[in-house]
Amino acid sequence: MYKVVIADDEPHILNYLNHYIPWEDFSLQVVGCASNGKDAYNLALTKKADILITDIRMPEMDGLRLCEKLKELLPEIQIIIISAYSDFSYAQKAIQLHALGYCLKPLVSEDLSQLLYIAIRSLNKHKTLHYDELLDIIEDGSPAEIQRCFRMFGLNCKEYYVAASIHASDITDALHAKLTIKLGKHKYLYFSNEPFHTDNARQFICYCKKPAGIAVFPDPVSPANLKYCVEDVVVMSFQYFLTGYPTYSEELVDGSLTDDFFQKLTKSFERKSELTALLNELKTINASMIFNIRTAYKFYHMVLHCPLMESAFDTEEYLLYGYEQLVTEYKNFHDMLNCLLKLMCTSNTQIADDTAKVSSFMQIIKYLNENYQQDISLQQLADSFHLNASYISFLIKKETGLTYSQYLTNLRISQAKRLLTSSQLTLTEISESVGFHDYFYFIKKFKKITGVTPGYYQKNLSSQWNHDRI
Template sequence: MYKVVVVDDEKSIRERLTRYFPWSDVGFEVVGAAENGREALVLIEQEHPDVVLTDVLMPEMTGLELAKEIKISYPDIKVIILSAYDDFKYAQDAIQYGVKGYMLKPLNKEDFYDVFNKLMGELNEDAELKKVSASNEKWNTQELMLLDLIKGANLQKYTQEWSAQNPYIRVVIFSFERVFKETSTFSIRQKIKELAIDFWKRYRVPVLFYGNSLILLISEQKPVLRKDLKPKILLFADSLQQNLGEIFKEKSHIVVGVGNLAQSIQEISRSYHEAVHASSYKYFSEHETVIFREDLSANEGFANNKIIQDNIVEHVNRIEGKLMESVLIGEITEISNDIHRFFEALERSKGQKISEIRGSCSELVIMLIFRLKEKGLALPSIDNQQVLGKIYEIDSLKELKRWLKQMLETMSYDLTKSDEQNVNRYVLIAKEYVKSNYHEKISLIEMSNILFLHQAYFSAIFKKETGQNFVDYVNEVRIEKATQLLRETDNKVKMISDMVGFHSHSYFIKVFKNEKGVTPVVFRRQQKR
């Protein structure tokens, strides 16, 4: 059982939550309850819960202040916000503090099961990863030293050894955040580490796998210049693609940040943090693999200029009203133009903090939702929490721009079309998406996210409109494409199954036979008669 602490200033609500909700059904037990954030922190220190379920508005310390403190002091604890106020300005802060869910009072059992079943899955994954790491990740002496150096800790232990080393050092970070969003197994991490050790030993470069990043300490007798270092980094990136092509399908999956030159053991930590900072700028340069911290200085000076920042704020405020008008009247072309103008200033100031860009987009969406509510206009298909969460999940400015445009267009359709027309439109969009992307991974959850619909709602309207489940439709499209390839090419059956999006050959054969009555091999033979 995972442990939960409940926090709410109303005694009746605390008792209802702790006593009458079926916690054991979802694998949790309540180990304590508090009436404000300060009491909750004492309880957290005593009980070490896995989850904190907290109200927003409370005396002494609010739920958001509590969430912020938990993120700093207890980063492994999951926080769920519970509020009687359908007010998404709270949601924006909640997302920034790493809150895993945002539910409205009165809490019903359907929402309870939905949120805590998902949370159960996350906690199980976290536990498994910790278990694997504890049993397999053994730090050797060199790795412990590198860890101290990048943290700037225990430097006195290594001063003598490093004073005899090459005097010029750069820290390089290969960040695999994108990769491990999709695939996170110890065997892959170990394979990357082995490839790194084998490649970089020729340059006498020590390596450390820390978190989701591979860290290198490049040291030379002379200054480590960009023109000498970048070719080696790209060569190693090519090696990763050649050896782990199924993981690193695109260069964009590999993000490299390079810190500025360090000339003493005390400066290694600074170079490390600069490399981390540089790697985050992949957000602005989708097709750039290697980003040097020194290249960001000019842009940051530009972005930190107060006059320029004031102009960006003014630009955002001005476009907000225009976007509202375009969304309300359903001017899809104008929405596209307005979004383009909205991002112009952001794209020009690459030195702006990513958090500020996300904050600007969140503010825009929140204000649109509020103003629509003021006018009594509903958005039945928009999951507000999902929309705000998505802004913080997207990891490139280009993708954020595309997503925001699509989301506002969906809003506009919600407002200007009838429910029936909306149903037809969503089903048509889903069908077109499947026809264009059948070779990619497509699930009901992913399609619902693309359309900004609740999963159950999308499943129901698709079944009602087409008479079949969404997954069955995806398979149908893939099988039709497979029959075409079987007729027109000599490709092997296994290759064709991969080409049309079936990543399990046996499953492809099973679905094909169900659809066509024969196996792919028999089908091809029949076509050649």
Template sequence: MLEEAKRIVLVDDEPGVLESIQTGIDWEKLGTRICGVFTDGKKALDYIEENPVDIVITDITMPSFNGLELCSRVQALRPEVKFIIISGYADFAYAQKSIRFGALGYCLKPVDYEELQGYIRKAVQPSSNGQDCDPELVEALYENDVPRLSRILESEGLEEPIYTAVSIGRTPLKHLFDGLCQPLGYHEHLYLFRQPPKEIPERLLEDSEVDGISISTLPVKFSDLQSAVFQNLYDSCQFFFHRESRVFRTHAVYLEGVQQEISPLLYQPAALRTLLLSWSGQLSHISQALDIYNYIFCHLGIDLEIYSYQQLLSTYRSYEEMVAGIMEAMTPDVEKEISEGGYSRGFLKIIKYIHENYSTDISTADIAREFNMNPSYVSQLFKKETGNTIVKYLTSLRMQKAEELLQCTDLPVSAISDACGFNDYFYFIKLFKKHTSCSPSQYRRKLAGDPNDTEASKE
């Protein structure tokens, strides 16, 4: 049975724009159909109140009843409806407001039909619900709450001591372990089991989408589970340094004195590159690669911070590629953009990209690649226009969205973490607690007025 076409309402006070949009896109090919066309926001709202609608494409500036008011009213009425904004105003404030109402995209007139079709595809595609992840187990692990861990794992038939393993990659390896498989984050899977692990030969993973796996050789008590899992996570990420291997049986080691060697070479790119590449066969700890990356840009005063090792892995495929990225960002960019009488167009493109892609694991380097700009220039332009760094702005945006989703939906916490662009569930919990002084689950329980939230208050 064919899936029913998504129903779209078009709203713009310019009939010519409406006609152009209707004829410029193959709606059927996108799995959609236009069910209403309006030049007045109030009439559009009246229609939406009485008829099923999936997507609203609306102009912002319209007489008497503008597009933002329409978004606000429809969101309150039908929160599942998705919005795409079109406007002749390259205005940052409009972009911010439209995203706050759940807009998937912000198109400037004249409308780029390829861009608009991209937003429509995004609206049509179903999102992952993330229900495989048990947030209580992950939170208990993060908090190292041993009594909660014991209760959860014993209910799964696991009694201490247990063995642990972690794999990184699209393919979970449930068939290799007789026990519990728990997603931890984007392409991260934790395995907890009671029987000693079997040897896993490299050839067994040749046709899989697994980048790395680490398996404990000794069982651990629940009180030591957190440290064992984190060690597994770091060990399984050694593929970043050794692409020829996938199974890692030795622990990743954090080398001493690395930053002291980097410091005198910060303004000598060629010498710094030689030093960094000389460590290719020695480094093995993914957190050390992250620290090297952030140390260099922090001391150079360049806002290119990467917040977690998961983001580092999604930005660069290997340590050598990371070094090349560092060198590229240190190269001066002759392009300069003058901003007069408001925000520069380059900045508006950047801020629009951030608001449209905050739900993915984006970094300053990703933004720079998207617009063919130097990463250093991107960070400087953003700081100049906002007075803030990209990382801080993006974090604030994601936390705002996380709170909204916890308040207005019953999505699992893991799904909210994914929806807000956090591939690292542990990091999401940490950041949310810093932002609100409580864990996501506790925040939701407080909203519900749970009188028995005594356990959560101890987290």
């Protein structure tokens, strides 16, 4: 819990603030009250207060001087000033001290509550390490652990509202979110204990000039279901890939239409003409009524791996390792369809001319080892070395026993493990620095390869690693 110190020379104000504000609902704790500035100063330093609520006119040290001195020693402390005087010079001085707000007496609890939420959000921005812990616990923790972690951020409730945005700026204020977590580049998760301001989100997306997505899960979610909700709301935020324009979503597209389509798709694998016809049919309908990014990703790889395609050419060069790469490789769903249709007409490429270039293998591996943090498709690699993509795929598999995507993923996880044991970077920063632009995807891949989450590895295995080096 964040710690609060209250300073006012009027006993009834101290009593009101201490006993009639529902501090536990904010996950805040009043650690001391003072009737003069000097005592408040000592209390705040001794208790390492996170929030100071102070009057201006007090004996021994006035509130403005108190704030000025505390800011020097506790630069992250959040200040809320209360006063019976609506003097502009006081308000101006409060702004200079970076106070959150200036409340006039008699106090209105709603005004103070809003300032407390702002204070909590501001403090949360300085708790990045705890963000990483929260993401790990959402993925792998018990409901009780999830609630405990959320209480640290001022969300003391039994259910949570969840939203996500991608390729849009931080919309915390527009949604009136209580907690915001950055998942990756231009990708955010939002949480609240009350419904979001969805009208603001809809208006925001209307003014976006580039592909972007905002998704709001309409109902509150229990801690036990939070992991699945977070996965779904992130998927929903990618819906712009299906529509082709900035999109606001409140519902996951996944139902009978989707199931029916995949049944038709499986049957079409028997004949090239049927598969081609189905892909062309998709170009004429609203794919956003059938697919979300997860099912579009599944569809893409099902087509690539079908016997008709695998017998025609090496599909390894077109494999993708996440939603982010899908939306990076293709502008939208129709662009992806056009690529698949083009591949349908592709015959198996002969690679005999490239077999003399075995010496290129070490150069390719060196290039990957130096650029693994970038989005590198196999085709881009082939273009860089002026080699056949199928040949590079064959060579990597022959020399390492791994497919191209497996080699790249293992390389990234290996580098992540090194950073977890030797750097001060946060988990989110490590995720981005090794090429994973979605932290939840990073968690899943890391756990699949190592058996534990990055957070667990950092806390437990890295300390053992350092001990073994001594």
